[in-house]
Amino acid sequence: MKLATLRTANGGTTAALATGTDSYLTLPATDVGALLAQPEWRLVIEKAAEAVGDQNIIAAGDADFAPLLPRAGKVICCGLNYGDHIQEMGRDLPEYPTLFAKYADTLVGANDAVEVHGSGRVDWEAELAVVVGSELFHADEDQAREAIAGYTVANDVSMRDWQSRTLQWFQGKAWDGSTPVGPVMVTADEADQHFEVRGYVNGELVQQGNTSTLVFGPAQLLSYISQFTILRPGDLVLTGTPGGVGMGMTPPRFLKDGDVLTTEIDGIGRLENRFRIHAPVPANA
Amino acid sequence: MKLATLRTANGGTTAALATGTDSYLTLPATDVGALLAQPEWRLVIEKAAEAVGDQNIIAAGDADFAPLLPRAGKVICCGLNYGDHIQEMGRDLPEYPTLFAKYADTLVGANDAVEVHGSGRVDWEAELAVVVGSELFHADEDQAREAIAGYTVANDVSMRDWQSRTLQWFQGKAWDGSTPVGPVMVTADEADQHFEVRGYVNGELVQQGNTSTLVFGPAQLLSYISQFTILRPGDLVLTGTPGGVGMGMTPPRFLKDGDVLTTEIDGIGRLENRFRIHAPVPANA
Numbered sequence: 007m008k009l010a011t012l013r014t015a016n017g018g019t020t021a022a023l024a025t026g027t028d029s030y031l032t033l034p035a036t037d038v039g040a041l042l043a044q045p046e047w048r049l050v051i052e053k054a055a056e057a058v059g060d061q062n063i064i065a066a067g068d069a070d071f072a073p074l075l076p077r078a079g080k081v082i083c084c085g086l087n088y089g090d091h092i093q094e095m096g097r098d099l100p101e102y103p104t105l106f107a108k109y110a111d112t113l114v115g116a117n118d119a120v121e122v123h124g125s126g127r128v129d130w131e132a133e134l135a136v137v138v139g140s141e142l143f144h145a146d147e148d149q150a151r152e153a154i155a156g157y158t159v160a161n162d163v164s165m166r167d168w169q170s171r172t173l174q175w176f177q178g179k180a181w182d183g184s185t186p187v188g189p190v191m192v193t194a195d196e197a198d199q200h201f202e203v204r205g206y207v208n209g210e211l212v213q214q215g216n217t218s219t220l221v222f223g224p225a226q227l228l229s230y231i232s233q234f235t236i237l238r239p240g241d242l243v244l245t246g247t248p249g250g251v252g253m254g255m256t257p258p259r260f261l262k263d264g265d266v267l268t269t270e271i272d273g274i275g276r277l278e279n280r281f282r283i284h285a286p287v288p289a290n291a
Numbered sequence: 292m293k294l295a296t297l298r299t300a301n302g303g304t305t306a307a308l309a310t311g312t313d314s315y316l317t318l319p320a321t322d323v324g325a326l327l328a329q330p331e332w333r334l335v336i337e338k339a340a341e342a343v344g345d346q347n348i349i350a351a352g353d354a355d356f357a358p359l360l361p362r363a364g365k366v367i368c369c370g371l372n373y374g375d376h377i378q379e380m381g382r383d384l385p386e387y388p389t390l391f392a393k394y395a396d397t398l399v400g401a402n403d404a405v406e407v408h409g410s411g412r413v414d415w416e417a418e419l420a421v422v423v424g425s426e427l428f429h430a431d432e433d434q435a436r437e438a439i440a441g442y443t444v445a446n447d448v449s450m451r452d453w454q455s456r457t458l459q460w461f462q463g464k465a466w467d468g469s470t471p472v473g474p475v476m477v478t479a480d481e482a483d484q485h486f487e488v489r490g491y492v493n494g495e496l497v498q499q500g501n502t503s504t505l506v507f508g509p510a511q512l513l514s515y516i517s518q519f520t521i522l523r524p525g526d527l528v529l530t531g532t533p534g535g536v537g538m539g540m541t542p543p544r545f546l547k548d549g550d551v552l553t554t555e556i557d558g559i560g561r562l563e564n565r566f567r568i569h570a571p572v573p574a575n576a
Contacts (some may be wrong), residue, residue, distance in 0.1 A: 029450065041334070080394055085459070107392040107465065109365055111520055123429065125520055143467075144408065168519065172389040174460060181519040182428075231571055233409055234453065234466040285555040 007051070007154070008190040008275075011037040013070040017119035022064065022191060023051055030064045031055060039192055039240025040138055040219050045096075074115035074158055074188040075137065080241040081108040083133075083162055083179065084227055087246025090219045092248065103222045103230055106175050111182045116159075116277045120267075122181070123284045125165035126264040128261040131247035132205030132213045132269045135160040136224040137191050138241040142232040150228035153237070156191040157201065157224075159277050160244050161269040166253050166260070186269060186277040187242070196271050203248060205267040207261065215248020270288075292336070293475040293560075294441070297302030297324040298355040298400075306337055307349065310473060315349045316340060317375050324360045324525025327440050336427055358398035359473040360422065361441050363497050365526040366393040368418075368447055368464065369512055372531025374504045379467055379534065388507045388515055391460050401444075401474035401562045406550075407466070408569045410450035413470040413546040416532035417554045418497045420445040421509045422476050427517040435513035438522070439522045441476040442486065442509075444562050446554040451545070471554065472527070473560040483558050488533060492546065500533020515569040 008024035012032070021041040022030035031114050035041035044050055054062065085093060085104040092099060111181040114120060122128055139155025162183055169178020205213035217223070222230065227243055237243075252259040261267065261281045297317070308325040320326035323369050328336055340367065358516060360366075370389040372379060399405060407413055424440025445533035448470055454463020462561075482508055490498035494560035502508070507515065537544040546552065546566045554562040 082461075100457065102456040102462075103406065104459050105462045106459045107394065107461050109392065109520065165519070171387040172385065173458065174389050174391045176367075176392050177387075177390045177516075177519060184520055231462075232451070234462060237466055 007193045007196060009038050009041065009186065009193070010190045011072045011074050011076060011188040011275070012068065013072045019072045019076060023077070027183065028066045028280045030066065030069055031058055032062045032064065037072065037076050038137070039077055042239035044070065061128050066083045071116040071189045073115050074191055075240050075242055076110060076113065078110045078113070078240055078242045079114060079238055080230055080235070081110060081244070082241070083108060083244040084222060084246045085175070088215050088219055088248040089219050089221045090251035091189055091215065092221070093251055099221050100237065103227060106179060106183065107233065108180045112185040112290070113187050114183045114185065114279070115274070116186060117279065118183070118186065119280045119282055120163065120184055120186065121282045121284065122165070122184065125167055125181070126260070128165035128281060128283060129166050129252040130205050130213065130261070130267055131162035131164055132200050132203050133178070133244045133247050133252055134203055134217050134234045134271060135163050135187060136228065136243045136245065138237045138243070139239055142237040142238070145229050145232040147229045150232065151225035152163060152229065154194045156226060157197050157241070157274060158187060159269050159271045159274050160185060160187040161267060162244055162247060177198045178256045185278045188227070188277060189275045192274050202272045204265060206270070212252070213248055213250030217245065220245060260291070292380065292478045292571050294363060294478070295328065295354065295473065295475045296324050296357045296359050297349060298499055304357045304361060307339070310455070313351045315351065315354055316343055317347045318485070319350065319382060322357065322361050323422070324362055327422070327524035333495060348546045358400050358472045359476055360525050361395060361398065362525050363395045363398070363525055363527045364523055365515055366395060366397060366529070367508060368393060368506065368529040369524070369531045370460070371389040372506050373500050373533040374506050376500065376534035377506070377521050377571065388512055390399055393465045393470065397465050398472050399468045399472040399564070400515060401471060401560070402564065405448065405469055405471070406567045406569065407450070407469065410452055410466070412451035413543070413568060414449045414451050414537040414544070415490050415492065415552055416447035416449055416496065416536055418445045418447050418529045418532050419474060419486050419488055420555060421504050421513065421528045421530065422526055423513065423522045423528070426524070427513055427522040430514050430517040431487065432514045434469045435517065436510035439479045439509060440477040440524070442482050442557050442559060443472060443476045444556045444563060445470060445472040446490070446530060446552050446556045446564070447470030447529055448551060464573065471563060472566045474560045477559050486559070487557045489555045491555070492506070497537070498533055502530065505530060
């Protein structure tokens with residue numbers, strides 16, 4: 007199944023199921039996170055599919071994607087996780103995952119514009135993201151695997167000027183409305199084992215990697231995180247980015263006002279976000 | 292005014308006002324965050340004070356402190372912020388605040404036990420914390436100062452073994468139920484300009500500092516953070532810790548099972564938390 011969070015005419019959002027016929031069936035939940043918070047969410051979907059009527063159908067062309075998990079309690083990201091890229095840089099594989107946190111305010115929808123005020127070094131990080139489906143605390147890898155609701159596409163867009171101001175990356179990573187996520191979550195039972203992740207700037211391929219080379223896979227990451235903090239339905243874990251970020255280019259390359267960033271994972275979907283870069287770093291920041 | 296979040300007999304919590312007579316008056320909000328989310332929160336308190344009856348009064352001796360802001364949307368921490376300590380270490384004052392994020396699950400009440408499973412290097416960081424009282428985004432320092440609801444006491448307890456595993460501190464800082472906060476918030480209008488912050492282990496003074504030596508003061512921190520992410524009523528910003536953490540001692544010193552950590556700020560209050568340290572780092576973690 008593919009699930010989405012769509013904006014509705016009344017200014018709200020609704021969870022929705024992609025049907026086989028180029029449309030979405032709305033579900034009785036405000037977003038995918040609220041849907042997953044219901045333990046019987048698969049039953050909720052079944053019932054909605056049985057009661058389908060015209061008023062529950064949105065044509066795919068009319069779908070307006072909100073952030074998949076607009077109220078995610080936790081958005082935890084892993085850095086330095088693609089083994090082939092780490093080894094090509096001549097570094098040792100890490101013993102532990104490098105983790106940092108964001109808040110849900112960081113998320114934007116699959117086709118939303120990203121408005122940036124005050125950074126001149128806006129960089130891309132195409133990533134597979136894991137959606138948590140049930141509570142996890144002190145979980146082993148098998149329990150963590152069972153708790154994965156599904157997978158989605160994200161871009162951990164990073165303001166490199168702010169990120170490099172101090173040792174901690176947070177202030178370069180947690181800009182409101184800067185992390186595209188969606189368009190859909192593919193449920194774990196229908197997802198591939200491995201994913202091909204690609205990033206494009208104005209149609210030019212800049213990043214490519216396969217999650218088979220992740221040092222810490224999805225279940226490993228969830229298990230590790232759950233050793234110190236509880237994960238709940240609707241929480242999101244970003245698994246890191248492959249080589250090809252702008253900062254690593256010679257010379258470094260960053261997004262310009264009007265650029266379109268595309269983030270794509272085969273079998274899940276594609277994000278396409280135009281960037282509006284409004285001003286240089288203000289003098290007082 | 293001093294405001295607290297108290298546990299109630301029915302398993303919930305309530306916001307409460309400290310009265311002049313060694314008791315608390317319960318307020319119509321589940322916690323201080325929910326109270327501050329009401330723009331007219333001062334009026335809510337006034338009305339509750341007018342309608343006072345025995346059923347609204349809790350004797351101070353019966354007060355069971357929940358985390359002051361059990362559902363804080365953001366808990367943002369600043370590191371390396373005490374100028375005297377930085378200079379005594381021979382380092383330059385930082386140009387930008389070092390920021391990292393936690394989630395509300397990290398918070399515990401003023402007298403709660405802290406249960407630690409899987410770290411053998413549990414360290415203390417006594418801190419002044421700032422409670423946000425109104426929305427802030429792209430705010431200057433004056434606007435940020437206006438938006439401070441009040442001040443409270445926190446201890447940014449840190450698992451140094453996990454913190455030092457990678458460059459990012461998050462996994463050593465975001466352990467559920469490990470950051471004591473409270474017992475009360477003193478409203479900004481009644482608070483001192485500067486605060487004397489002290490930490491004790493089993494009654495022995497280990498940390499002491501005055502917030503007059505902060506490199507980035509409360510309003511500066513809130514303004515800086517608001518350049519990239521919105522702050523809302525009930526959000527919490529921890530301002531950093533003075534010298535005297537266990538990691539910096541020779542030899543390093545960490546909390547042992549049964550130790551009591553006391554964190555105190557004159558004019559606000561005192562946290563007193565017993566630590567239960569259950570097991571060494573598990574082999575697979």
